[in-house]
Amino acid sequence: MLTLDGVTLAQGDFRLTADLRIPPGLTAVIGPSGGGKSTLLAAVAGFLTPRAGRIRWDGDDITVRQPGDRPVTMLFQDNNLFPHLTIAQNVGLALAPRLRLTVAQQEQVAVALAAVGLEGMGDRKPRALSGGQQGRAALARALLADRPVVLLDEAFAALGPSLRHEMLTLVRDRLVGQGRTVIVVTHDPQDARDFADQVVLVADGVAHPPRDTAVIFEDPPQALRDYLGG
């Protein structure tokens, strides 16, 4: 269980408070742009130290831990792959940050690539892959990483609707299927409806505790109504 305990985040004049617990499964973070969705993820990943409050994972206080030492892996909006490394090397970084992979680890990389439909593409460089395939490669790395929390910061925003659905299906089947805590920032409420178990609404400087997807869309609170419009 990921817990944000009375957390206050500050960036310049911007303030965001979060007091919530996120259970395993797929959690969508939605809300108006500039509302602090990415800020929330940055704090969980360790790029932003909270002004107040603690962040815990299963009781461990990780508030001030280095990003690389957290139980967290993250997919960004872009630049998820190093262009000068092969796909296999990019994925292999999840297992061996020094890139000296044992034969067994290389085998694991191949299995992960196959799991996302990139079988035999390990020797290619990222630019030889389509945008969707690059997203899959980044997913394969998250799959291999021994990190129970996976953050996706609009990672598939640049893809078209059908490719994005394909990716989110993969995320559901593979990552959530392993029992991980997956947190997805999205600007498309439909994605949240279709894929999320629960929804965190970030608006007006507050990250609200997650609510069941069906429930929150059935009877949206005012802030969500304003965001959805109509």
Added chain:
Amino acid sequence: MRGLPAWLATTLVLLLTLGTLAAVALRAEVGHGLSAGDWAAIRFTLGQAAVSALVSVALAVPVARALARRRFRGRGVLVMLLGAPFILPVIVAVLGLLAVFGRGGLLNAGLEAAGLAPVSIYGAGGVVLAHVFFNLPLAVRLILQGWVQIPAERFQLAAQLNASVWRLLEAPMLARALPGATLVIFLICLTSFAVALTLGGGPRATTVELAIWQAVRFDFDLGRAALLSCIQFALCATAAAVAWRVTPVDGFGGGLDRVVARWDQSLWDWLWLAAVTVFLALPLAMVIWRGVPGLGDLGPGIWAAAGRSVAVAAGSTALSLLLGLALALRGGFVTSIVGVLPLAASALVMGTGLFLLLFPFANPATLALPVTLCVNAVMALPFVLRVLAPAVKDIRANYGRLAETLGLRSVDLLRIVIMPRLRRPLGFAAGLTAALSIGDLGVIALFATDAQETLPLAMYRLMGAYRMDAAAGAALLLLALALGAFWVCDRGGRMHVDA
């Protein structure tokens, strides 16, 4: 531990710039005062730098405007040619200018045929001519940058309003760009040594740098050299501090290939473009033309000197890249100051300081090459840092967070992410440093005897002995080495790079 490389680099740079200055200052005999000759050198240094800068910038404005509004075949080549003087060995350019403007040169041949009196390239006029040759292209690139930064829509707007492009767009842009460009060139010309050595000299055309060299080399008057060194540093530091404040532009920038559609063009554009092309290309063509027959004349001494030049250049390139990398990775205000400090220092001051420091312990001649290597590395550092620092910043911005979540740190981060992504800027920076170092005729002239002479120094001695055929051959070899070194390094950085 994390800051150790940057700390070492900072120490070395401070030692070579301020440390050598201190060593020099301690020897300075202020009571001795400045002689009339010293005052003349100061006046000439400031005067020629001011005239060179103003002439370069004044001529650069119409050329840059023509490049900004004309699209033609060979435009890219011309813009590239404008970048060439930066890596061109000074002494090679001087030989080329002599072939055009010198006593037996093309210009005087023409004047003689027309029954007119010949002109002499030696003296103040020649010094300014050579400085304009080197800095007119730089000025064009700096000013062109200002032009291409004006958005295309503004020109469309001006054309629609039938307004004066000059008053509305160009004059305000120039008002911002010209002071910086002028100051940068003024600063470069302040530190001129090789041009003054070859074309100047005598009581009426001696720069402070040249006077330092004469004081050490001929008079062995270290007190006077020290005093002059302090003056030189003060002049450069003042100019650099002013230039630093007013210079937002930088001449390495890309994007100069943009041509904006315009509705005001003048036929004068072609005249300016033709004139600048001839002015830049003719001396180089003459170096090649006269150099080819001279290549057969090159004795074993020249080849040995060429070998020493290449070895020194390789060493100073490696050192300069190490220093630049250490400082670029550290970042921050202090390292950026350390990085530009060598612009205020002069090679001759550094050389004199090291001479004073090393003189009690070792024969300076035996240390001539290592000292030259270090001085060249530090002198090139501002340029290396200007290339590397923004590249490192970009990598951090694009891949820093990814690397952090993956737990990539220190050596792994450097090996897996930063170095592979820095290959292109590293290659370019290496090319600049190698070319500058191979062509350098500065501190080596303070120390070296025949046994340590580098190719530029050997070439200078051939010119001094009026062995012009052999000098022309050496010039061609030096030109090939400098351009070749740049090409190899730059190319090495580009090969097999995944964008």
